[in-house]
Amino acid sequence: MNKVIPIFAQKSGVSAVLSLSSAGNMKLRDSDEDSATIKNQKTFLSDTGIDYEDFVYAHVAHGEEVAVIDKNSPRELRSVDALITRTKGVFVGVTVADCFPVYFYDLHARVCGVAHAGWRGTVKGIIPHTVEKMVEIGAKKENIFVEFGPGISQANFEFHYAEMIKEFGPYSQDRYIDAGSSLDKITIDLQAILSDQLEKIDVPLKNIQYCKECTFADEKFFSARRHHGDSHDAMLAVIGMKDTSR
Numbered sequence: 001m002n003k004v005i006p007i008f009a010q011k012s013g014v015s016a017v018l019s020l021s022s023a024g025n026m027k028l029r030d031s032d033e034d035s036a037t038i039k040n041q042k043t044f045l046s047d048t049g050i051d052y053e054d055f056v057y058a059h060v061a062h063g064e065e066v067a068v069i070d071k072n073s074p075r076e077l078r079s080v081d082a083l084i085t086r087t088k089g090v091f092v093g094v095t096v097a098d099c100f101p102v103y104f105y106d107l108h109a110r111v112c113g114v115a116h117a118g119w120r121g122t123v124k125g126i127i128p129h130t131v132e133k134m135v136e137i138g139a140k141k142e143n144i145f146v147e148f149g150p151g152i153s154q155a156n157f158e159f160h161y162a163e164m165i166k167e168f169g170p171y172s173q174d175r176y177i178d179a180g181s182s183l184d185k186i187t188i189d190l191q192a193i194l195s196d197q198l199e200k201i202d203v204p205l206k207n208i209q210y211c212k213e214c215t216f217a218d219e220k221f222f223s224a225r226r227h228h229g230d231s232h233d234a235m236l237a238v239i240g241m242k243d244t245s246r
Contacts, residue, residue: 002220004048007103007147007239014105014112015091016239017048018149021222025233027095028059028076044236050091054240058083058094062120066113066133081121082130084113086137089243093236097222098215100151100190101237102127106139114239117151119190123168127194128201146198146208149237150221153214154178154189161186 003023007016019026024040025033042052056069061079069085069092077083083092084104092114094101099118106112115121115130131144161183165172171193178187191210199205215221222233 003044005149007149007237008105008145011105011107011145013107013110014239014241015049016103016105016112016114016147016237018096018101018238019044019236020220021233021235022220023235025222026236027097027234028057041236045091045238048238050238050240054089055091055093055238056083056085058092058116060094060099060116062099062116062118064121064124064126064129066115066126066130068133068137081117081126082113082115082133084111084130084134084137085240086111088241088245091238091240093238095234096149096151096215096237097224097232097234098152098226099224100194100211101149101235102130102194103147103149103237103239104130104134105145105239106134106143107145108143109138109140110241111137111139112239112241114237116237117190117194119157119167119188122190122193122197123171125197127197131198131201131203141202142204142207144203144207146203148191148194148209148211150211150213150215150218151190152216152223152225153212154187154191156214156216156225157188157190158185159188160184164188 005018058080066082070087094116
């Protein structure tokens with residue numbers, strides 16, 4: 001059974017993947033289950049050619065914090081929703097389950113990263129913040145390629161209209177809402193919001209690869225909404241650049 005989706009398959013020099021539910025839960029919860037989760041992480045990373053000792057994991061918090069990672073960084077970080085690196089041989093990862101994994105790579109500057117973009121992080125600007133942090137360490141916006149992994153589709157991302165007005169603020173716009181929505185149930189295109197954010201900060205639209213697969217609808221993915229809770233099992237989104245000098 002397939003346990004992985006490759007990302008940036010056409011880009012040389014970078015290795016990026018997303019685990020599937022068949023690879024097991026990847027989300028650490030500070031519980032007795034974590035030893036089994038770490039075993040899942042180790043197995044998955046090994047199967048994709050990544051050494052667990054080279055891996056840095058973020059405990060996501062649905063926020064806007066972005067961390068720059070190198071060989072001296074801690075193996076685990078708290079309350080961070082995006083990790084970027086320009087260090088070859090270092091691999092960074094976040095977990096997702098309906099939230100979008102968003103991957104970034106500047107081929108010329110050799111900077112890459114991955115972000116956890118749920119609706120809360122989207123509203124807070126996690127994606128623009130990730131791009132800006134990449135620019136700080138040498139990337140150029142016109143050279144950054146972005147690829148969305150699977151997340152919850154608009155058809156299954158439901159809100160009450162009043163809740164959207166309260167939570168989404170400036171993104172409470174008709175352009176992000178399905179035309180067939182009602183006040184009691186609207187469906188929101190989160191990927192469209194993220195795309196507009198990238199366009200606004202001058203990342204070329206031709207550099208963005210979208211994803212049509214829905215984590216809620218397809219059980220090969222973990223889905224928090226399908227299981228009625230944020231604490232449910234999650235997939236691992238990983239990116240890094242191989243160190244060929246080893």
